[in-house]
Amino acid sequence: MSDEEVVEEEPSVADQQAPSVADQLAEALARAEKAEAEITYRDAEIVNLRRRAATDKLNLMKFAGFSLAGRILPVLDSLERALEGAEEGPFTDGIQLTRDNLLEALEAEGVTPISVQEIFDPSTMEAITTLPASEEHPDGTVVDTLESGYLYKDRVLRPARVVVAKD
Numbered sequence: 001m002s003d004e005e006v007v008e009e010e011p012s013v014a015d016q017q018a019p020s021v022a023d024q025l026a027e028a029l030a031r032a033e034k035a036e037a038e039i040t041y042r043d044a045e046i047v048n049l050r051r052r053a054a055t056d057k058l059n060l061m062k063f064a065g066f067s068l069a070g071r072i073l074p075v076l077d078s079l080e081r082a083l084e085g086a087e088e089g090p091f092t093d094g095i096q097l098t099r100d101n102l103l104e105a106l107e108a109e110g111v112t113p114i115s116v117q118e119i120f121d122p123s124t125m126e127a128i129t130t131l132p133a134s135e136e137h138p139d140g141t142v143v144d145t146l147e148s149g150y151l152y153k154d155r156v157l158r159p160a161r162v163v164v165a166k167d
Contacts, residue, residue: 066152069111073150073158076102080148106150114149114160116142124149126159130166137165 019027079099086092114124118141128146133139142162149160 062153063155065109066155066157069106069109069150069152070157072102072106076106077147110153111157112151114151114156116145116149116160116162118142120162120164124151124156124159126161127164128161130164133165133167139165139167141165 076099079095079102082095083092083099086095116125120127120140120142125142126149131137131143133141137143141164143165144163145160146163147158147161150157
């Protein structure tokens with residue numbers, strides 16, 4: 001081939017299939033919409049995480065004394081057992097005063113005794129044993145309280161341990 005011969009090149013396949021400006025614009029707009037949607041989802045996720053963290057922090061502060069109160073309850077039980085078997089006198093009066101002061105301190109921190117009703121409530125009570133139902137104690141009623149239960153604010157700190165009548 002000589003230099004004088006002009007060889008006409010045929011357009012390549014890539015040149016024939018190059019996207020038009022309109023196609024490129026449509027693709028860019030689609031990617032931008034997708035990116036905006038992802039940003040919106042992530043913003044919402046951040047807001048939810050912040051809200052959850054604030055709720056967790058409030059609950060942590062609200063129930064900070066839960067563990068300590070649970071560890072003090074056996075001391076209260078011991079004082080109550082000591083009072084049950086004690087004879088009247090100054091020693092018994094001292095135990096009674098100590099028990100009352102401990103109860104007042106616990107109540108000031110949000111610990112309250114669970115009121116045991118006649119009907120068994122599994123959300124605040126634990127059935128330790130059952131007895132056959134009778135006319136005096138129909139099925140599902142509490143026969144006896146073996147151990148007092150307590151709430152810490154609105155959570156069960158220790159369920160009341162009871163005997164329940166069962167058919």
